[in-house]
Each structure stands twice: as structure tokens, then as C-alpha cells.
Amino acid sequence: MIRLTLAQEPAEFDAKVRQPGLRALDEMVGNPVVRTAGKPYKVKAARKEDLKSVDFPAYWTESTPDLLESYGRLCAYTSFYIHKVTGAPSVDHAVAKTKDWRLAYEWTNYRLVCSLMNSRKGVKNLLDPTAVHDEWFELEFVSFQVIPRPGLGGPLAAIVQHTIDELGLNEKSCIDVRTEYAEEYWDTQTAKSWGRLLERCPFVAREMERQGRKQAS
Known part of the structure; x- marks a missing residue:
């Protein structure tokens, strides 16, 4: 593993990921929102802290192309190149969604990893590539x-x-x-x-x- 330097947040990230993600969470706890498109989300819990991992809409996948470009298609855990055809890129949350919902749709909380490493990491307490020396x-x-x-x-x-x-x-x-x-x-x-x-x-x-x-x- 090598140290990962966080890339700058893409210009369209807020509109594509953060805003729709946080709006969806508001809907799922019954907060009033102003919708512009798409179907409304059902109420899932009384508080955002009580939402389950599967409840979070996967707006972070919209950031996958930007992560691939920003980090040279390198998996943050293996330091292997994720190939365009055979590789399976995924977005890992450095801090799990259920641990802090406020970071679920934040660029700085995303790590580009291959899908195998994402499944192995899960919510385990492992070293964050941005913190390693x-x-x-x-x-x-x-x-x-x-x-x-x-x-x-x-x-x-x-x-x-x-x-x-x-x-x-x-x-x-x-x-x-x-x-x-x-x-x-x-x-x-x-x-x-x-x-x-x-x-x-x-x-x-x-x-x-x-x-x-x-x-x-």
C-alpha cells in the first residue's frame, strides 16, 4: 500500500452526488424536500443515524469516472491498475455510511478500489490509504x-x-x-x-x- 493524496473534488460532484444524496436521506426520515425529478423515497427511519446501509441510494457511483481519472485507475489498497475491460472499479467509503451518514456523499470519503478489495474491506477498521506512511x-x-x-x-x-x-x-x-x-x-x-x-x-x-x-x- 502506498500513501494516497486526495484529489480535488470535481466541479459537478455537488450536483451529481452530494445534493441528490442528502435530499434522499431527508426524504427517508420524513423531512420535507423540494424535488425536481424522479420518484420520492419512502420513509425508512425516524433519524438518519438509524438508516441501514442498504437504505442509502448509491449516488456515489456517479463519481466513479471522476475517481478513475483522478487516481489513474489505481486501486487504493492493492496499488494495482484497474483495467478498462476486465477490471471492476468500485467506490469504497473510508468511513462507513452507517457510522457517519454525513460522509456518505462526500468526495473526501471516497476511495477508488477494485470490487474484490471493497468486499473484503467492508466496515473493518483498517488503515486508510490517505493516512499511511x-x-x-x-x-x-x-x-x-x-x-x-x-x-x-x-x-x-x-x-x-x-x-x-x-x-x-x-x-x-x-x-x-x-x-x-x-x-x-x-x-x-x-x-x-x-x-x-x-x-x-x-x-x-x-x-x-x-x-x-x-x-x-
């Missing part, structure tokens, strides 16, 4: 497993390892992807292949450079 995660190049950087304090090392385990970052499929990208670069060692590695698997590129495994230019 680059020196917390290390790539072990013999097995291509992600490990906590040696020297981390006990509690910090534990939460790093917990995040790795819960997301399955060392399952065979993830290891295979890292291996393939690294070997593709090592087989050619050109500026073009290095640029591809930076674009498609930046965590491996960073660790390759840090550990002296990048070809000297």
Missing part, C-alpha cells in the same frame, strides 16, 4: 509478499499486518500480479517498461527503486 509497508522480493517495514513499533506493525491480512494482499493472485509486473520490467529494463511499472504497479516500482533493484539510468 510510505515507510510502513515493504515488498519482500523473494516471495513478492507485502510485509510491515522492519523496525516499526509493535502496535503500528500489528495494524499494518492486520490490514495486509484482512485485505488478502499476500494471496496468490496478488503475489502473481506483483511478480508479473516486476519480471516484465527486469526482462527489458527500458524507460518504457519502467514507465509502465510506475503506472500499473507503483508500489512495486517504489520498492524496486528503494531496494536498489531498478536499472541504473
Whole structure:
């Protein structure tokens, strides 16, 4: 995992996501709203805090194209490129909707992730990519497993390892992807292949450079 820098909120986000989302929540707790289109939402609860996860209309999906463009199609948890045809991008809420409804339709609460990582993360208390430090995660190049950087304090090392385990970052499929990208670069060692590695698997590129495994230019 590498540190994620939040991108600027898109110009149309408020109109496409925030306003309709918050208006829907008002309707679902019986607050009067001014509707301009679409069917009204049924009352689901007395308070927004009591709404269930399935009650929240998925207006955040409207932000998926902007997230893909803003974050270079990179999954925030795996640091793998989400391919246009075979990849399945999704929007993860850093703070779960049911934990704070006020963040359900906020750009800063969204993380672009592949659908597999989104399902694994769920509402678990894992490290947020915007809060991690680059020196917390290390790539072990013999097995291509992600490990906590040696020297981390006990509690910090534990939460790093917990995040790795819960997301399955060392399952065979993830290891295979890292291996393939690294070997593709090592087989050619050109500026073009290095640029591809930076674009498609930046965590491996960073660790390759840090550990002296990048070809000297």
C-alpha cells in the first residue's frame, strides 16, 4: 500500500452526488424536500443515524469516472491498475455510511478500489490509504509478499499486518500480479517498461527503486 493524496473534488460532484444524496436521506426520515425529478423515497427511519446501509441510494457511483481519472485507475489498497475491460472499479467509503451518514456523499470519503478489495474491506477498521506512511509497508522480493517495514513499533506493525491480512494482499493472485509486473520490467529494463511499472504497479516500482533493484539510468 502506498500513501494516497486526495484529489480535488470535481466541479459537478455537488450536483451529481452530494445534493441528490442528502435530499434522499431527508426524504427517508420524513423531512420535507423540494424535488425536481424522479420518484420520492419512502420513509425508512425516524433519524438518519438509524438508516441501514442498504437504505442509502448509491449516488456515489456517479463519481466513479471522476475517481478513475483522478487516481489513474489505481486501486487504493492493492496499488494495482484497474483495467478498462476486465477490471471492476468500485467506490469504497473510508468511513462507513452507517457510522457517519454525513460522509456518505462526500468526495473526501471516497476511495477508488477494485470490487474484490471493497468486499473484503467492508466496515473493518483498517488503515486508510490517505493516512499511511510510505515507510510502513515493504515488498519482500523473494516471495513478492507485502510485509510491515522492519523496525516499526509493535502496535503500528500489528495494524499494518492486520490490514495486509484482512485485505488478502499476500494471496496468490496478488503475489502473481506483483511478480508479473516486476519480471516484465527486469526482462527489458527500458524507460518504457519502467514507465509502465510506475503506472500499473507503483508500489512495486517504489520498492524496486528503494531496494536498489531498478536499472541504473
